[in-house]
Amino acid sequence: MSHLFPNYNRLPFEIVEGRGSYVKDEHGQQYLDFTSGIGVVNLGYGHPVVQQALLKQADTLWHMPNLYNSQLQETVATQLVQQIPLSQDYAVYFCNSGAEANEAALKLARKATGRTQIISFQQSFHGRTFGAMTATGQEVIHEGFGPLVPGFTYLPYNDAAVLAAAFTDDTAAVILELVQGEGGVIPAEKKWVRAVADLCKENGTLLIIDEIQTGIGRTGTFYAFEQYGIEPDIFTLAKGLGNGMPVGAMVGKAALKTAFGPGSHGSTFGGNKLALAAASAVCQLIADEAIQRNVQARSEQLLTGLKDLPAVKDLRGKGLMIGLVLADADTLQQVIKQLREAQLLALKAGSRVLRLLPPLTITEDETAAGIAILRQVLTQDQFAARNV
Incomplete structure (x- = not known):
């Protein structure tokens, strides 16, 4: 048994x-x-540089809560921000998974804008915690867990016709994947993504790009959004960031810092020393052309x-x-x-x-x-x- x-x-x-x-x-x-642990072990199994970083960190300190400064978190945050092509005026929050990163993004969007509506897309997948699950546009994922978090709207993916009409004065954010992974490996069309970005800007709505599966080099650039010529307000990372170590990150424009002050959000294990040691090595390696x-x-x-x-x-x-x-x-x-x-x-x-x-x-x-x-x-x- x-x-x-x-x-x-x-x-x-x-x-x-x-x-x-x-x-x-x-x-x-x-x-x-041909699975990489579901898009996690991007650098292959047992990569010597990542392994050495883990062994070195394990020999000094495994964990320390976020009650103290963390130079390792500062280092990895800088590595992530330096790869953003259009602007480097961003801040980073560390957590343990993709679902947690998306939860943080959704909370930040509502708190920063004072609005509640979130636009998501049919066949999307953003995680299985309540907020991330509600953002996921698949009924099979929702089944048996209602009532879900209120305020979510689901639109057809790659369809500009219905997009503008969905925005209201209460639209806090649009969240999307640039390639829908769990939904069927469906790439976003560049013209559509730019239309979404333009509508967000016009309406004071935050654009959240879920890079959980597409980020950290998976699509041929460090971040997939580099290929679309857009500047997301928030984007989320996990999977390949730790090459197998559990780590996630929410990256948002620095102007949003005031909405995520002390006590607004947190994680006991977020930014863990071992996970961040692996992430630092991963960032260094993935940045290699x-x-x-x-x-x-x-x-x-x-x-x-x-x-x-x-x-x-x-x-x-x-x-x-x-x-x-x-x-x-x-x-x-x-x-x-x-x-x-x-x-x-x-x-x-x-x-x-x-x-x-x-x-x-x-x-x-x-x-x-x-x-x-x-x-x-x-x-x-x-x-x-x-x-x-």
């Missing part, structure tokens, strides 16, 4: 070891990992190598965040199972999208090996026939 709640559909094996782009289970079976060039090159390799597959209805994504649209949910489950049997780990997104999130450090040869397995599975007649 397990003493764990059954809130995860766990596979019947355990990953016990990882190195680079590969992991092993308890039976010694090796897998090429060679990493970003590799993301762009491997993305092109995957998109070229996986096009024209008979089982795939659509191929989309940015950087190393790629989705393959299959015929239906049953096909998706069977494909993931057969990939796993062929020693490649992949993810689902939405009901019928195969999601690929390989480490940003994956090599050309490893990518080619992954493409070969994917083509082997996805060219089978049984899957191609369902796509007719």
Whole structure:
């Protein structure tokens, strides 16, 4: 009998070891990992620089509450802000996860503006705490937890027609992902994103960009919003920020500092010494242009190598965040199972999208090996026939 709640559909094996782009289970079976721990281990497993930073910090101090100054928090905050291309007049709040970062962003938006309405988008995903869950535009995520936090409006993604009419004098913020990850790896259109940014500015509404999955180099730039020519009022980070250590961050314009004074928000473990030591090493490594060039090159390799597959209805994504649209949910489950049997780990997104999130450090040869397995599975007649 397990003493764990059954809130995860766990596979019947355990990953016990990882190195680079590969992991092993308890039976010694090796897998090429195209999940990166759901977009977390961006630099691959056991990266020596991150590992050394953790060991060094573990030898001095693991934790200290936010009752005292933290030079390490100041260092990582500076590293994050320095990567913002248009302006560096931002401040950072550290927490432990993406949901917590989004909770902080939603609270800050309401407190700073004195307004309550939050506009979000259908098929979005922002987390599972109450505010973040309510911001998530998926009924399946809400089911059984009502009443939810009031004041949220859900609009169609990439649809400018209904956008302007949704703004009111009480609209505090718009929150969006530049690539909807859990919703099906759906990239935002540049024209639409700029329209959202313009409407926010015109209405005194804050623009929150959820970079939990797209940030820290995943789409080929340090932040995905760099590719859209926008300047968010707030953006949120987690997943890849600690390369496996639990850490999140909310980054907001410095003018918002007065709304988040002492006692307004906090976290016992936010800005933990071990997590921030890892984050500092990650920021240093991801800022290297060679990493970003590799993301762009491997993305092109995957998109070229996986096009024209008979089982795939659509191929989309940015950087190393790629989705393959299959015929239906049953096909998706069977494909993931057969990939796993062929020693490649992949993810689902939405009901019928195969999601690929390989480490940003994956090599050309490893990518080619992954493409070969994917083509082997996805060219089978049984899957191609369902796509007719």
